[in-house]
C-alpha cells in the first residue's frame with residue numbers, strides 16, 4: 001500500500017490548470033489570477049496633501065513664526081488650474097486636494113494660527129512635508145504580477161484602484177459529489193436508525209470556505225449498482241467526481257462493485273493511513289474521481305489533505321501544499337499499527353509555542369473530534385506504542401484562524 005505522500009504526489013502530478021477566462025472584478029473573490037495586470041493610471045493622479053492645513057513654499061518658512069497671506073481654499077477633487085503660490089502666500093488645503101503650483105510643503109492646521117486672512121506658521125517643517133506624490137502608490141502602465149495567486153480583499157482593492165475591472169483568471173473546476181449507502185438519508189430526515197449524509201455537506205462547505213468553489217450534490221445512491229451507474233452518467237459531465245463510502249471490502253461496497261463496469265482506472269487504491277485507508281483516486285473518461293471512505297473523519301481528512309491541494313493546483317494556484325507546524329503534545333497518544341496516523345488535535349498558541357491536545361477518542365466515525373479540534377497531528381508509520389507528552393509533532397492545521405483569535 002502506498003504512503004500518504006506518495007498518494008499526494010500521484011494526485012498532484014495529474015492536476016493542471018483547466019484554462020483561462022475574463023471575469024468581472026466584482027465576482028472574483030478567491031479566483032486565481034492568470035495574466036499580468038497593468039495599471040491604467042497614476043495613483044495618486046497628482047501630487048496632493050496628506051493633511052488638512054496650508055500649502056506653502058518651504059522657502060517662506062525659514063524663519064519661524066512666518067506670516068503668510070491666504071489666497072483661498074482647495075479641497076479634494078478641486079481643479080488647481082491657474083492656481084499658484086507666490087512669495088509669502090499660501091492656500092488652505094484639505095487632505096487629498098492637489099498641491100497648487102509653487103507650493104512644496106504642507107503645514108497642518110495644528111501647527112499654525114489663522115487670523116484675518118493671514119496665517120502664522122509656528123513649527124518648522126521639512127521640504128515636501130505632508131505631500132503625497134503622483135504615482136507613488138502605483139504608476140501608469142506598471143505591471144502587477146499576481147499570476148498564480150488568489151484574489152482577496154487586499155489584492156482586489158489594489159487592482160480596482162488601477163482602473164481595471166476585468167481580469168484574466170483560471171477556469172474553475174466543475175465538481176460533483178455522490179454519497180453512497182443504503183443506510184443514508186438526506187439532512188433533516190428523521191427516519192429511525194438511518195444515518196444522515198453529513199459528508200456531502202462537509203465537502204461542499206469546505207470547498208466553499210477554502211476556495212469559494214461550488215459543488216453539485218447529485219444525491220445519495222443506494223448500494224444498488226444500477227442506482228450508482230445512473231448517477232455516474234451525470235457525474236461524467238464534471239472535471240472532478242467525489243464519491244463517499246462503498247469503497248472498501250464489503251459485499252455491498254458499491255463503488256468497488258461497479259468500478260470495472262463503468263471503466264474507472266484507479267491510479268491508486270488504498271493508502272497506508274488512518275483515517276482514510278480505503279481512499280482511492282482514479283480517472284474515468286475525462287474526469288478524475290476521488291472515492292473517499294464513508295467514515296466522516298476519513299472523508300474530512302482526505303478532503304483536506306488530498307482534495308484541497310489538488311483543486312488548488314487545478315485552479316492555477318502556485319502554492320498548493322499544506323505546511324505543517326511543530327506543536328508540543330499536551331497529552332500522550334498511543335499508536336497500534338504501522339499506518340501513518342493523522343490524529344485530531346486542538347492546537348493553542350501560548351508563550352510563542354504551539355501546544356497540541358489530542359482528542360480523547362480517535363475513531364474515524366467520531367465527528368465530534370473534527371468539530372472540536374483544529375489540526376491533524378501526523379504520526380509516522382514506524383512509530384508504535386506511546387507518543388509521549390511533551391514530544392513535538394507535525395500538525396497540519398485545518399483551522400488556522402482559531403489559533404490566532406481569542407476572547408477579550
Ligand SMILES: Nc1nc2c(c(=O)[nH]1)N[C@H]1C(S)=C(S)[C@@H](COP(=O)(O)OP(=O)(O)OC[C@H]3O[C@@H](n4cnc5c(N)ncnc54)[C@H](O)[C@@H]3O)O[C@H]1N2
Nearest residue numbers: 179195196197198199245246247248249277293294295298
Ligand atoms: N474488511 C475490511 N473492512 C473494512 C476495512 C478494511 O480494511 N477491511 N476498512 C475500514 C475502514 S478503515 C474504513 S474507513 C471503512 C470505510 O469503508 P467504506 O468507505 O466502504 O464506507 P462504508 O463502509 O460504506 O461506511 C463507513 C461508515 O461511514 C458511514 N457513512 C457512510 N457515508 C456517510 C455519509 N455520507 N455521511 C455520514 N456517514 C456516512 C457509514 O454509515 C458507516 O458507518 O471501512 C472499514 N471496513
Ligand code: MOO
Nearest residue numbers: 275276277298364
Ligand atoms: O481508515 Mo479508516 O478511515 O481508519 O477508519
